Amino acid sequence: MTMAYETMLPQALLFLALFLSYIALLHLAKRSKSKEQEQHKGRGCLPPSPKGLPLIGHLHLVGFLPHVSLRDLTGRYSRDGLMLVRLGSVPTIIVSSRHAAEAVMRTHDHLLASRPPSTIAHTLLYGSRDVIFAAYGDHWRRAKKILTLHLLTLKKVQSYRIVREEETCLAMTKVSDAADVGQAMDMSELLYSFTFEVMCRAVSGRSVKLNGTSRLFRELLNVTETLIGGFNAEDYFPWLLRIGAYRRSVCARAEKVRKRWDDLLDRVMDDDEEKLVQQHEPDFIEVLLSHRHEYGFTRDHLKALLVDIFVAGTDTSYIVLEFAMVELMRNPHVMARLQDEVRHGVRNSHDMVTEDDVMNMAYLKAVIKETLRLHPPAPLLAPHYSVTEIHIDGYMVPAKTPILINAWALGRDTSAWEDAEEFKPERFMDTGSEATVNFKGSDFQFLPFGAGRRMCPGILFSVSSIEIMLANLVHRFNWEVPTVMGETCLNMTEVFRLTLRRKEKLFLAPKMVTV
Ligand code: HEM
Numbered sequence: 001m002t003m004a005y006e007t008m009l010p011q012a013l014l015f016l017a018l019f020l021s022y023i024a025l026l027h028l029a030k031r032s033k034s035k036e037q038e039q040h041k042g043r044g045c046l047p048p049s050p051k052g053l054p055l056i057g058h059l060h061l062v063g064f065l066p067h068v069s070l071r072d073l074t075g076r077y078s079r080d081g082l083m084l085v086r087l088g089s090v091p092t093i094i095v096s097s098r099h100a101a102e103a104v105m106r107t108h109d110h111l112l113a114s115r116p117p118s119t120i121a122h123t124l125l126y127g128s129r130d131v132i133f134a135a136y137g138d139h140w141r142r143a144k145k146i147l148t149l150h151l152l153t154l155k156k157v158q159s160y161r162i163v164r165e166e167e168t169c170l171a172m173t174k175v176s177d178a179a180d181v182g183q184a185m186d187m188s189e190l191l192y193s194f195t196f197e198v199m200c201r202a203v204s205g206r207s208v209k210l211n212g213t214s215r216l217f218r219e220l221l222n223v224t225e226t227l228i229g230g231f232n233a234e235d236y237f238p239w240l241l242r243i244g245a246y247r248r249s250v251c252a253r254a255e256k257v258r259k260r261w262d263d264l265l266d267r268v269m270d271d272d273e274e275k276l277v278q279q280h281e282p283d284f285i286e287v288l289l290s291h292r293h294e295y296g297f298t299r300d301h302l303k304a305l306l307v308d309i310f311v312a313g314t315d316t317s318y319i320v321l322e323f324a325m326v327e328l329m330r331n332p333h334v335m336a337r338l339q340d341e342v343r344h345g346v347r348n349s350h351d352m353v354t355e356d357d358v359m360n361m362a363y364l365k366a367v368i369k370e371t372l373r374l375h376p377p378a379p380l381l382a383p384h385y386s387v388t389e390i391h392i393d394g395y396m397v398p399a400k401t402p403i404l405i406n407a408w409a410l411g412r413d414t415s416a417w418e419d420a421e422e423f424k425p426e427r428f429m430d431t432g433s434e435a436t437v438n439f440k441g442s443d444f445q446f447l448p449f450g451a452g453r454r455m456c457p458g459i460l461f462s463v464s465s466i467e468i469m470l471a472n473l474v475h476r477f478n479w480e481v482p483t484v485m486g487e488t489c490l491n492m493t494e495v496f497r498l499t500l501r502r503k504e505k506l507f508l509a510p511k512m513v514t515v
Contacts, residue, residue: 129143379407
C-alpha cells in the first residue's frame with residue numbers, strides 16, 4: 001500500500017502541474033487571439049482558424065503528413081477552402097479549394113508570388129540567388145528567364161531525346177537481366193538512377209556513373225533535401241534567429257553543405273568551360289556560361305541555378321514513375337489496357353518504344369496525369385508569400401504571410417472529381433469526364449506543377465522522361481509483386497520532406513513477354 005502511494009504521489013503532482021499549465025495556456029491563447037483580432041479590426045477579417053495553443057499555435061495539429069491534416073482541418077473549419085493556421089508564431093494561409101487557388105495563383109498572383117525568407121535556403125543558395133527560393137523581383141525574373149528561354153524550351157528538351165532513349169535502353173537491359181534469373185528488382189533504385197542520369201547528362205553533357213562523382217551528387221541531393229525539408233525551428237519561431245549562437249549554428253550547417261556543392265560544381269563547371277570551344281549540342285552548364293554576362297550572373301548565381309535544377313528535377317520525376325508503377329500493380333485492368341496500347345503502338349515491336357511511338361499513346365499520357373493527380377510529388381507546392389495585404393472573398397491576407405496551396409487536396413476534392421480517390425486514367429481520355437483538364441496551370445483543381453508566375457518550368461523535361469521510361473517498362477515485361485510469407489503487399493505508407501514519397505522501396509519481379 002505504502003509503495004502504491006509513493007509511486008502515485010509524483011504522478012499526481014505531475015498531473016496537477018500539467019492541468020495548471022493547460023489552464024494557463026488556454027488563457028494565453030484567448031488573449032493572443034483577441035490581440036490578433038484587435039490588430040486586424042477594420043481591415044477585414046482573417047480566414048477561419050481552428051483553436052490553437054499559445055507558443056506552438058497549430059503545429060501540434062499538423063503532424064507528419066501535413067497535406068492530409070491540413071486538408072482535414074480545412075474541411076472542418078472553412079467553407080471556402082481558405083484557412084489560417086499559426087505554425088509556431090508564423091500565421092500561414094492554407095488554400096484547399098479550386099476557387100481559392102485561382103484567387104491566389106491567377107487573380108492576385110502578382111502580389112502573392114514571392115517566397116517566405118529562409119535562412120537555410122539563403123545560406124545554401126548563395127543568398128537565395130536561385131529561382132525556387134528567390135524573392136519575387138528582378139533576380140528571380142532573370143533567373144527564370146534563362147531557364148525558360150534557354151534551358152527548358154521544347155527544342156532543347158527534344159535535343160536530349162538521345163540521352164533519354166540511351167538511359168532507358170540501359171535500364172531495360174537491367175530489367176531483362178532480372179527477368180532472366182527470375183529475380184525481383186529494386187525499382188526505386190532503377191527509376192531514381194534513370195532520372196538522375198538523364199539530369200546529369202543534360203546538365204554536364206556526360207554520365208557521372210563512371211567518374212565517381214555520382215555517389216557524391218546523390219549524397220548531396222539527399223543532404224540538401226533533409227536540410228531544407230526537415231524541421232527547422234526558425235521557420236516557425238523566427239525570433240530564435242535573434243539569438244546569435246542559434247543563428248550561427250543554423251548558418252554553419254547550411255554553409256557546410258554549400259561548400260560541398262561549391263567544390264563539386266566548380267569541378268564540373270571547370271571541365272565544361274574547356275568544352276565551350278568545341279562544336280556540339282551545348283549542355284545546361286555551357287548554355288548558362290555562354291549567357292552569363294548577358295543576364296548579369298556571377299559564377300555563384302549559376303551554381304545556385306544548378307542546385308535548383310538537380311533538387312527540383314530529379315526526385316520529382318522519379319517519384320511519379322514509382323507511383324505510376326505502384327498504381328498499375330494495384331489496378332491490373334489499367335495495366336492491361338496500357339500494355340495493350342503500348343504493344344500495339346510500337347512500329348517495330350521487337351525494339352524499344354521510341355519517343356515517336358509515345359506521341360500517339362493517349363492512355364499512357366492519361367496514366368501519367370492520373371498519377372500526378374493522386375500523388376503530386378510536391379503536395380503543398382513551394383510556399384508562396386504575400387508582398388502586400390490583399391483580400392480574397394472578404395478575408396484579409398496580411399502582408400508578409402506564407403501561403404501553402406494544397407495541391408494534393410485539390411486533386412482529391414470530391415466536388416471537383418468523380419470517384420476522386422480512385423485511380424481512373426479513363427477520366428482524362430477523349431470521352432472521359434475530365435477530357436479537357438490539364439496540368440498546365442489553367443485548371444485550378446489540378447496543380448501538380450503549380451500555376452501562374454511561379455509555375456514549374458520543367459514540365460516538358462520531366463514528362464518526356466517519364467513517358468519514355470514508363471512505356472518501355474510495360475512494353476516487353478509483365479510485372480509481379482513479390483510475395484512475403486505467401487502474401488503480396490504494396491505498402492503505401494508515405495513520408496513528407498521536401499517532396500512526398502513512398503516510405504519503403506518498391507520491389508517488383510519482371511517477366512519477359514514476346515510481343
Ligand atoms: C514531375 C516532375 C516535377 C514536378 C511535379 C514539379 C513540381 C513543381 C512545383 C509544384 C513547383 C512549385 C510551383 C509553385 O511554387 O507554385 C516547381 C517549381 C520549380 N520547378 Fe519543378 N517539378 C518537376 C520537375 C522539374 C524539373 C525537371 C525541373 C528542371 C529541370 C524543375 C524546375 C523547377 C524550378 C526551377 C522551379 C521554381 C520555379 C519558380 O519558383 O519560379 N522542375 N516544380
